[in-house]
Amino acid sequence: MKRQLLLYIISVIVSLGLGATTYSVKEIPNVHLADSTRFVSNPDGILSADGEARINAALRRVHGQTSAEFVVVAVDELDEDIDEFATNLFRAWGLGKKDTNNGLLLLISKNDREMVFRTGGGMEGLLPDGLLGSIIRKEIAPRFRNGDFDGGVLAGVNSVNSILLDPAARQEIMSRYANDASDSDDDLGDNLFSFYIACCAIMALASLLMLAVALLNSRGKDRYAKYQALNKIYPAILFLSFIGLGMPLIALIPTMVLRKRMRRGPHPCTRCGTPMQLIDEQHDNDFLSRAQDLEEQIGSIDYDVWVCPNDGETEIIPYLQRSSAYKECPVCHARTYRVISDRILIKPTTSNEGLRQITSRCVNCGHEGHENHTIPREAEAPKIIILPGAIGGSNGDSGGPFGGGSFGGGFTAGGGARGGW
Ligand SMILES: [Zn+2]
Ligand SMILES: [Zn+2]
Structure with a gap:
């Protein structure tokens, strides 16, 4: 009886000591390699046989319909950080088709109470990290906390599958997690929008600054100088108002009002102080010289006559x-005076300058005037040397020893999400 008890205690200690198997990447059983219908590696029986069968059926279905290689690995313990481990396992098995990189790994380390989704490069768009993080927090972790590993994995797999099977469903699923303040795509959109708003505010400030500088620089000068200063900044502020959600209007409106006032606003006669009167375009010709009239006709100068x-x-302002x-x-x-012809008299060569x-x-x-300009010698065509082997380059990470085997040889850049319970 004592001996039996001793054997029992020893067996308990041994099973406790050996119970938690620590895995390296190489030691994880690649069940798919042995049987191409299997997508769940569950060597420690963390998932029940029934649960594993149901999860496997779901993964097989999504593989059959989308060719996505979605694999679940659940073990007791890992010999390195779960993030590193997931990336290394993903690459070692070459999850996903080589051309589409549509691999996806859900790795669970039970004793560390941690899990990681690792996405192939081609999956990151459909399954952004923030969304996978939400699935971990909302679907998987709560069930794991209750000891329901089958239910947690199944819920996570089903959420992912519904997106893979119907990408249109993604929006709906993401909105279901909308109150989850994570780094989802929507938040990225919000961040970009906030950034744009901030840029518009900066444009408004820059416009105000331009206006302030123009007013300061023309302080104490006459109306004409002030008008010119405002006219100079006007196109830039107008442009900023168009791209800046109208925020620079805060500077555009005063610029326009002041500019108009400086040109057409009431002002007194310098001799007697009586308000000057603007003569309209039809009658101002009486006050202009023949040359000034011609300038107005060809549109090179607009004259205001007061x-x-x-x-x-009289005041004639050009x-x-x-x-x-x-x-x-x-x-x-x-x-x-305007250009009426622009001719190349001598074409430049690689040895001689040209003449224009x-x-x-x-x-x-x-009056007719000629201006001659030399044209620089033409540059010699650069010599291009192509070194053999410079084109092509390496073919990168090919996905490990199983590349040609059962999984498709896909690659991960480390996308995915990590979470605990
Ligand atoms: Zn007067
Ligand atoms: Zn002339």
């Missing part, structure tokens, strides 16, 4: 139209 109703004092092709004539100095002639004519005084 007259004092009291003493007849506004250069920057977009006009007309430049100042070197002879009559009216802005009525630009001819301009003034529509006011008829």
Whole structure:
């Protein structure tokens, strides 16, 4: 009787000591290699036989319909960090088709109370890390905490399968986890949007700064100088308002109002102080010279003519139209001079410079001028040396010794999610 008790105690100690098997990557039984219908490696019986059969059926179904290689491995203990282990196991077995990298591994280490999803490169889009993290926290971990390993794995597998079988269902499943503040795709979208909003705010601040600098720089100067300063920054602020969700309007509106006021706002006569009157376009010709009238007609300068109703004092203010092709004539100095031809007289070669002639004519005084420019020698064609072997390169990680075997030789970049219970 005593001997029996002693044997019993020894057997308990031995079973406790050996009970927790610690695995290296090589020691995990690759059940799929032995039997291609099996996708669950459960050497320690963490899953019941019935549970394993149901999980395996689900994994087989998704493999049959999508070719995704989704494998579940549940063991007592691992000989290294579960993240490292999952990546190494994934690569050693070469999960997923080599071209689509549609492998997926769920690795469970019971004694560490930890699990990891590891995705192949081709799965990361459909199964983002945040979503897999949610499945761990919402579906698997709560059941594991109650000791229900079959139910936890099955719930996790079913969640993943429903996405793999119907990618359209992904949105619905992700919204089910919406209140889970994790790094899901939606949060990424929110973050990008917040970032954009912040950029727009910065654009608004930059616009205000431009306006402040323009006002400071033209402080104490006349209306014309102020108008020019505002006119200079106006296109940039207008552009920022378009791309900045309208936020830079905070600077655009004052810029437009001030710009208009500086040009067309009421102002007193410098001689008597009576408010000046703006003469309309039809009648301002009476005050302009022939050259100024011509400049207005060809659109190179717009003139504003102001007259004092009291003493007849006139103010003629020129506004250069920057977009006009007309430049100042070197002879009559009216802005009525433009390029009429641009010819290459001598073509450049690799040994000699070329010559280009630009001819301009003034529509006011008829002056015609030529400008000659040399064209630099043409550059010699660069010599390209192609080294043998430089093209092609390595074929990367081919997925390990089982690449040509039962799994497809897929590769993981380490995507997935980790969680405990
Ligand atoms: Zn006056
Ligand atoms: Zn001229």
